[in-house]
Amino acid sequence: MGKGKKVILLLLVAIMIIGLVACSSSNDKPNKGESSENTDKKQKIVAWAWDKNFNVAALEEAKKIYNKDNPNVEIEIVEIAQNDVIQKLNTGLSSGTTSGLPNIVLIEDYRIQTFLKAYPGSFKELTDVVKYDDFASYKKDFMTMDGKSYGIPFDTGSAVLYYRKDYVEDAGYTEADMQDLTWEKYIEIGKAIKEKTGKHMLSIDPNDIGLFRIMMQSAGKWYVKEDGSTPDFADNEALKEAAAICKEMLDTGIAKTHTDWAQFVAGPNTGEIASVPTGCWFTPSIMAEKSQSGLWRVAPIPKLSKAKDATNASNLGGSSFYILNEIDGADVATDFLVKTFGSDKSFYETLLDKHGIIATFIPVQSGDVYGKEVEFFGGQKIYSDVSELASKIPSVNYGLHTYAFDDIMKAEFQNIINGTDIDTAMQNAQKQAESQVK
Template sequence: MRRRMNKIMAAMLIGAMTASLALTGCGGKKSASKDGKKELTVWAWDVALMQLEEAAEEYQKDHPDVTFKFEEMGTDQIYKKLSTSLATGNGIADIIAIEGDVLVGYADKFPEGFLDVSDAINTDDFLASKIGEVSYKDKIHAFPWDAGPAAMFYRTDYFEQAGVNPEDIQTWDDLIEAGKKIEASCKTPSGDPVKMIPVDPKKSSLYSMIRGEFGIGVFDEDGKPIVDDERSIEAMEEAKKIYDSGVVLNYNGWDEYEQTVVNESVAAIPEAVWMIGTIKDKGPDTAGKWSVMDLPKVDGGEYSVSNGGSDLTINAKTDYPDEAKDFVKFAMTDTKLQASGFEKYGLYPSYIPSYEEEIFQKGDSFFGDTNIYEIFIENGKNVAEIPISPNAQEAGDSIGAAVSKIFLNGADVKSTMEDLEDELTTKFK
């Protein structure tokens, strides 16, 4: 998912500090109601909640003894309540949706907080990168849910006008050359030159995407920072080259990101599959003018990349572990439900058998005659299993600051990344 919380670790600390205060009024053990039914409480945000409500309705057809109480919360609300509840063992839902890049932080701080669902998952049926995301210290702490395999959305009309063949864009250098042609040939509806791609110069998105093509993250499998690894440095140098080329459009924050679609100001957007919904919502008049191609590759990069996604955890102290596990398994592995969740809410399944459902076979006419899902299906299978550190969220601000120095202030890449390595090493001893 797109939402991010920059102060996850702070929320965890606050939760731990206020644990004693939270013991009162958090609710204790619950039991089956008089009619013998068992109630499962679920915490999730907007579209995730709607998908789970649909799954519950189907599940109850064969399990009338199980009822559900759904509580809609934003991610920040969930994480604040989750920190306190895991610290005290009280007041926590049975089933909790959580973003994939946040999960390991909670699994590390509260190793007994979530039910180990290793016995309920056939790992071969899920995208390998998502299994890596939910696995930590010999446990599987959640069921993988939606994934974010990435590709390059591009405007076919701008490409044609500039004489750019998408098949000729194999490397990031090719992208730069194509961007120069497009800027020289194409105008936005307001008369401004069209830029190639949008970039936030204070965020790590472009660097992270190129780094992911090397199959590495910010930390290694032992939790050691590796931002001064030669591949990481090369990824940052490549990102700087793209930024310095002048073919990018600066943006600041999500609202301005969406405006690049509204204003028709860029010819391409390197992003995850969930961008389909944003493009259709913000640019309805551009139907038929978009298509999708693979991301350009960095020399030596052999992997596809992913951005965003969520998972579904179960409270380890639930009164109904068997029922909770059975429902979550049903919700995450029923292919028709997974296809419906993608079609209605943009939740791209990480459960591989789902891709046999009709929606993934027929594509989306908004993006032309080519089935755009084929590229996301293949790319999702080729994302590296990159170790996720419990410190990844907290490291994000430091990485963003380094990117800003390099992009906006012209700082030397190698020395900046070495300084970043020292900072992260000291910070996370």
Template sequence: MLAVTACGGGAGQANSGNAGKNQTAGAANTGAGWNTASGTEGSAEAGPGSITLDQPVTIEFWHAMSGHLEEVLQQLADEFHNQSPNITVKLVAQGSYDDLSQKLMAAAKAKTSPTMSQAYSNWQTEYVANELIEDLTPYINDAKVGLSAEDQADIVKAFMDDNAWDGKTYGLPFNKSTEVLYYNQDYLDKFRLGVPATWDELKTAAAKLTTNINGKKVVGIGFENSVSGNLATYVKQAGGEYVTEDGKIAFNSPEGERALGFLYDLIVTTKTGRLAGEDGYMSDPFGRGDVAMYIGSSAGTSFVDSAVSGKFKWSTAPLPKDKAAASPFQGTNVIVFQSATPEQKLAAWEFGKFLISKEATIQWAKETGYVPVRGSALEDSEWTAFIAEHPEQKAASQQFDSAFGEPHLDGYNKLRTDVSKQIDEVLHGQKAVKEGLASAEQAALNSLKP
């Protein structure tokens, strides 16, 4: 029986995992998320490579992609089928991420799980605990169907850390994004400002840009409504810790006070910053010229481009840092359910392996705004040519070295939600910083109680 309730996830949700530097192609050391240093040099005896796919097999892949994203995913599935004619990938859209999460849990209880699915890592924590999803370590290490040491080292380390539990790998990275600073170049030029790279520079620029520009009241910096759930980013940038891997609540600290104070000063005290509020997301206020800059998902570039519609020059930059750089990487992984047949599991592994190939990850990134998951992709001529034409897509991958995710803790999703409610009260001026941190700490402790 499942011991925990379904967790929700959304575009702004951060992934689980440990911070780590990108391992580029040919690197000597594999990422901590991998489980071998020798690649596929092990024995294939009785492993996945001993299974043959000489008969047609159909696998069902549940996902939460829609619109153009779903179209691109279908294109990739069709390309994979052309390469592997015996494997048919049936894509099944399940609505939003919350819908997908709920349907996956219901299917698990009814023993009707799909072969594979998208999943956030905090969902995976529950699935691993309940023995619902396949350990992919034997597939990774298999001499016949696995990944070479070079391929393993090529995957961005933080993304594979995101899939690691107790030295085993339970997923592969898929649609990954981070947060970036969007900025109106015309506004910056008008006030002879450079792109802010630090908190102090951001505060200075926001103050100067909060004024009337061309007859319009402008606010310097915008934040998504979800910023209250992303306190970890600012705590880490201030040099602190949010919640440790062993479950210690660490954000009620001098660094935490500095982090929340930074946001409070911008949004509440000086009003040189604002939340998205009723606009929902900051792309529309930014496109209207109501805010000069904002911090939001790197996967939102297409929405920004549509909102701006050529009215002004804009681009993106890495997140401004304080004592340290810290970038929350977000998005889902691809998992395989234990209930599938051996042939379906192998077919799902082959499709997952295809999705993380250099060619597929470049195609996916170019079409969707997500980032490539391989270091070699960033150096590929196809990607560098694309970046030259679309420089706004570069900032996300520049932050691989400062990537971090959430700890793999049971109940972490509830913790994050409960803390967010307390921080939200601070950012709406209903609580002082110290009071908000104290109440958030208590909420976090309560959320982790059995």
């Protein structure tokens, strides 16, 4: 072999060796969807959520914690209205065009079953990744379909009764009287407060039936039966009792009407409203009126008297985080959520201490932060009290039609207010609901 040919052969061998080394090196690095650990490659994930003082604030705290150990992951948090989240997700997932969608998205608990059913395979399964026993059981049920779980539970919508201790005492009742209430007893106290102080016991928006949902779930009932699809109006004793109670509160004059959120918040803040039965997320709104510090207390909601299995625990609202499967970075997004929202006790203590966010992560509830006395509520340990209630919330299957059935019930409640018999109204609602799900 000539000298020139030997040189060429040596060059070819060298090129082959370099190629093999390069391939080996690239195979050692994680793909786009894998955890950022042990790589210098910059990776980016995007999260969508609404409410900058609550959900977005929680994501920002999680980002700070995660980036300490994972500085090469860029986490972009986008504040986006809940209705826009729903619209954009539906548009992208139904068309199969996922461009522009995030890795992580916050979805309301009432809506998640609809997404899981409509877009199978679009959300990352986390059954064996998240320790669901660390969360309130009712939250896991929302995000589970066919035995597989898909989200990381977040906040609690535990329903509570905020009440003015001074108004209650002016009417001749005590704090002990506000425990283990029935709705009948609540109305009785409301009448006494109205007579003695001139204040309304609560305010109601006839076009917002959140109270109906609170009362139904407190008895383990919903607009649908346990299968999540069969409408349940005509024979739903909890729903009928809820309608009767709300009508009585309006008829007796203990309820003042409001038409929007601003009026709802203004009621207790101006001192015109003696109590607010709603989700615990209302705490910052109550505390916004600092001049009322020491006057408010928190009790469990009243319970239904006629409905079977009625309790003093329920839920209103709440949401959880989900990961989109088909977006690059799904595994990094999973790593981020699991190491923060999925398992970090100190992270949840920070959320409560700095932002007043009460979550459904059970291990944190025995900590000092949850057990602290809150001066605004007369030194009551409201966070531990709310957390205890969360553990007692009956699980229900929200199914796929909560908001559509909400609209039906709103219209029928207006008819009830105007004199329609409750049984007749519920039979009408049953027919409308059945026609929608055919």
